Amino acid sequence: MSSKVTTDESARFVVKNVGGIDETTVELPPGITVLAGRNATNRTSFLQAIMATMGSERVSLKGDADEGHVELELGDELYTRTLTRTGGGVSTSGDPFLDDDADVADLFAFLLGNNEARRAVTQNVDLREIIMRPVDTDAIHRNISELETEKSRLDDRIDELQALKRDLPELETERTRLREELDAKREELAAKEAEIDDHSSDVDESREEKRELEAKLDELRDRRAALETVRSDIDLEQESIESLTREQRELEDELADLDDDTDETDGNIDHRIDQLRERKQRLSSEVSELQNVLKFNEEMLEDGAVTATLSSENDSGVDSGAVTDKLVDDDTVVCWTCGSNVDRENIEGTLDQLRALRKEKLSTVRDIEDDLSELRAQKKKREKKRKRAETLRAKRRRVEDELDRREETLSEKREKRDELGEEVEALEETVDSLESEDFGEILDLHKEANELEFELRRLESSLESVESDITDIEEELAEERRLDDERERIADELTDLRTRIEQIETQAISEFNEHMDAVLGILEYANIERIWIERVERRVREGRRKVDKAAFELHIVRSTESGTTYEDTVDHLSESEQEVTGLIFALAGYLVHDLYETVPFMLLDSLEAIDSDRIARLVDYLSDYAEFLVVALLPEDAQAIENEDARVSEI
The missing domain is CATH 3.40.50.300 (P-loop containing nucleotide triphosphate hydrolases)
Structure with missing residues (x-):
C-alpha cells in the first residue's frame, strides 16, 4: 500500500x-x-x-x-x-x-x-491521453533543450581543458630545457667575465681610453639588445597579424553561410502566431462552454430530470406507485429547458452530438498547437541565426580594429628596427676606430660577454613566458573536477527527463x-x-x-x-x-x-x-x-x- x-x-x-x-x-x-x-x-x-x-x-x-x-x-x-x-x-x-x-x-x-x-x-477514449494529461510534456521538452545546451557548453569547456592538459607536458619540458640552458649560459658568462678580469690586469693602458672604449662597448651592447628585442616584437606582431587574418577569413566565411533573413519574414511569422493564438483561445473558450453545457445536462439527466418528473406527477395527485410504473414503462423525462416530456434517448442523443462537437474542436485545438509549436521553432531558429550573425559581425569588427592596430604597431617597430640598426653600425665603426693591437683580444672578450648577457635576457624572458603559461593552465585545470561533476549531474538529469x-x-x-x-x-x-x-x-x-x-x-x-x-x-x-x-x-x-x-x-x-x-x-x-x-x-x-x-x- x-x-x-x-x-x-x-x-x-x-x-x-x-x-x-x-x-x-x-x-x-x-x-x-x-x-x-x-x-x-x-x-x-x-x-x-x-x-x-x-x-x-x-x-x-x-x-x-x-x-x-x-x-x-x-x-x-x-x-x-x-x-x-x-x-x-x-x-x-x-x-x-x-x-x-x-x-x-x-x-x-x-x-x-x-x-x-x-x-x-x-467510450473508446485514448487511455494514454487520460493518464498523461496532467503531465506538462512541453515543459519537460523545454527542460531537455535547456539542459542539452548547458551540457554542450560544458563539453566544449571540458574539451578546451583537455587540450590545455595535453599542452602542459610539452610546456613543462620546455621549462626544464630553458632552466638548464640558463644555468649553462650563466656559467659561461661567469667564465667569460673571469677571463676579462685576467686580461684587464695584464694590459697596461690609458685609463681615459679604456673608459671611453668601455662606454662605447656598453652602449653598443644596449643597442644590440634593443635591436634584438624589436626584431622579436616584429616577429610576434607578424604572427598575430597572420592569426587575426585567418580568424577574419573564418568569420567572413561563416557569415556568408548564414542566410540574410529579413524582418519582414519575422513579421509574417509573428502575425501568423498571433492569428493562431486568437483562434486557439476562441476554440478553447467554445470547448469550455461545451463542457459546462455537457456537465450541467448530464447532472440534470442523472438527478434533476427524474426529480422534476416525480414532483410534477405527485403535485397532480397521482399515486406514487403509478408514477414509478410510468417512469419504467415510458422512460421519459421533463425537459428542464422547455418543460415538455422528452424521450431520454433524444436527450442522450443530443448530448452525444455535443460530445462529438467538443471532441472535434479539441482535435482542432491540438492541430493549432502543433502549428504554433512549428512556427515558434522556426522563429527561434531564425532568431538564433540572427543573433549568431550579429555576434560574428561584432567579432569581425573587433578583429578588424585589432588588425589595424597591429599593422600600425608593426610599421612603428620596423621604423624603430631601422633606426637601431643604423645606431649599431655607427657604434661598431666607433669601436673599431678605438681598437688597437693591445685591446683587440679584450675587445673580443667584451663582445662575447655582451652577446652572452643578451642571450641570458632572452632565455629569462622565454622562461617567464613559459612559466606564466603553465600557471594559467594549472589555474584553469583547477575547475576541471567541478565541471566534470556538473556535467555528470546534468547528464543524469537529462536521462531522467528523457525517460x-x-x-x-x-x-x-x-x-x-x-x-x-x-x-x-x-x-x-x-x-x-x-x-x-x-x-x-x-x-x-x-x-x-x-x-x-x-x-x-x-x-x-x-x-x-x-x-x-x-x-x-x-x-x-x-x-x-x-x-x-x-x-x-x-x-x-x-x-x-x-x-x-x-x-x-x-x-x-x-x-x-x-x-x-x-x-x-x-x-x-x-x-x-x-x-x-x-x-x-x-x-x-x-x-x-x-x-x-x-x-x-x-x-
Whole structure:
C-alpha cells in the first residue's frame, strides 16, 4: 500500500445551496463513509460539495439560489468555497484545500458517474491521453533543450581543458630545457667575465681610453639588445597579424553561410502566431462552454430530470406507485429547458452530438498547437541565426580594429628596427676606430660577454613566458573536477527527463495490471482470465504529418467452460465488469500522479451496476488508498458494507 495523507481528525462540512441541498452539516470520520439512500436524495450533491472544498469546478449551484457556500473544517484548518451565479454561468471564489491539483483530482479521485477516466474504458477514449494529461510534456521538452545546451557548453569547456592538459607536458619540458640552458649560459658568462678580469690586469693602458672604449662597448651592447628585442616584437606582431587574418577569413566565411533573413519574414511569422493564438483561445473558450453545457445536462439527466418528473406527477395527485410504473414503462423525462416530456434517448442523443462537437474542436485545438509549436521553432531558429550573425559581425569588427592596430604597431617597430640598426653600425665603426693591437683580444672578450648577457635576457624572458603559461593552465585545470561533476549531474538529469514520460506510462500500465489482477481475484468474475493494458506504437496524423505515437491498448482474456482462453473486446464485458475496469483505471491514475499524498478524499458514486457483495469487496480494496473514502450507495447495497466507519442516511 502506498503512503498517503493521514489525519486522525474528522472532516466537518457545512453546505448551503449546492446541487439539490438547501442547507446541511455533515461530519465524516477518517475511513469509509457510506451515503445510503435512494436516488434524488442529495447524495451526489453532497459529493459535489466535497469536491468544491477541494477546489473542483465541477459543482452546480442550486437552481433557485444566486449563491452557494461550502465549508470544510479539517483539524485546525478551515477551507471555504463560494459559488455565485453570474450572467454567463457560475463563478467560484474562496480558499479551497488544493491549489493546483483540482483538475487531476477530478480525473482520478472524484469518481462520480460521469467521471472521464472511469468512462474512458467504454467510450473508446485514448487511455494514454487520460493518464498523461496532467503531465506538462512541453515543459519537460523545454527542460531537455535547456539542459542539452548547458551540457554542450560544458563539453566544449571540458574539451578546451583537455587540450590545455595535453599542452602542459610539452610546456613543462620546455621549462626544464630553458632552466638548464640558463644555468649553462650563466656559467659561461661567469667564465667569460673571469677571463676579462685576467686580461684587464695584464694590459697596461690609458685609463681615459679604456673608459671611453668601455662606454662605447656598453652602449653598443644596449643597442644590440634593443635591436634584438624589436626584431622579436616584429616577429610576434607578424604572427598575430597572420592569426587575426585567418580568424577574419573564418568569420567572413561563416557569415556568408548564414542566410540574410529579413524582418519582414519575422513579421509574417509573428502575425501568423498571433492569428493562431486568437483562434486557439476562441476554440478553447467554445470547448469550455461545451463542457459546462455537457456537465450541467448530464447532472440534470442523472438527478434533476427524474426529480422534476416525480414532483410534477405527485403535485397532480397521482399515486406514487403509478408514477414509478410510468417512469419504467415510458422512460421519459421533463425537459428542464422547455418543460415538455422528452424521450431520454433524444436527450442522450443530443448530448452525444455535443460530445462529438467538443471532441472535434479539441482535435482542432491540438492541430493549432502543433502549428504554433512549428512556427515558434522556426522563429527561434531564425532568431538564433540572427543573433549568431550579429555576434560574428561584432567579432569581425573587433578583429578588424585589432588588425589595424597591429599593422600600425608593426610599421612603428620596423621604423624603430631601422633606426637601431643604423645606431649599431655607427657604434661598431666607433669601436673599431678605438681598437688597437693591445685591446683587440679584450675587445673580443667584451663582445662575447655582451652577446652572452643578451642571450641570458632572452632565455629569462622565454622562461617567464613559459612559466606564466603553465600557471594559467594549472589555474584553469583547477575547475576541471567541478565541471566534470556538473556535467555528470546534468547528464543524469537529462536521462531522467528523457525517460520520465515513458516511466509514467510504464508505471500507469503496471499499476492498472497489478490492481486489475488483484480485484478480479477478489470479485471472482466467472470467465474473465485477465484484463490488462499494453503500451503500443501507432502511426497517427499529427497536424500535417504522420508520426509514431504511443498508445494504451486494453486486452480482455476470457475462458470457456472447457478451459480454452480467447481475447475479447470491451463491448462484450458486462456492465458490472465495465464499471470495475473503469474504476481500476482511475485508481491507476490516482496512484501514478501521487494523489494519495495531496488529496485526502476519494469519492464513489453510481455503482448500481455492480452487485452488493462485489461492491463491498471493491470498497474495502479501495479504502487502502485514501484517508477518506466516501461512497454513495442504495440502501440494499449499503447493507453489504461491514467495515464502514460512518453511515449517512439523511442529507
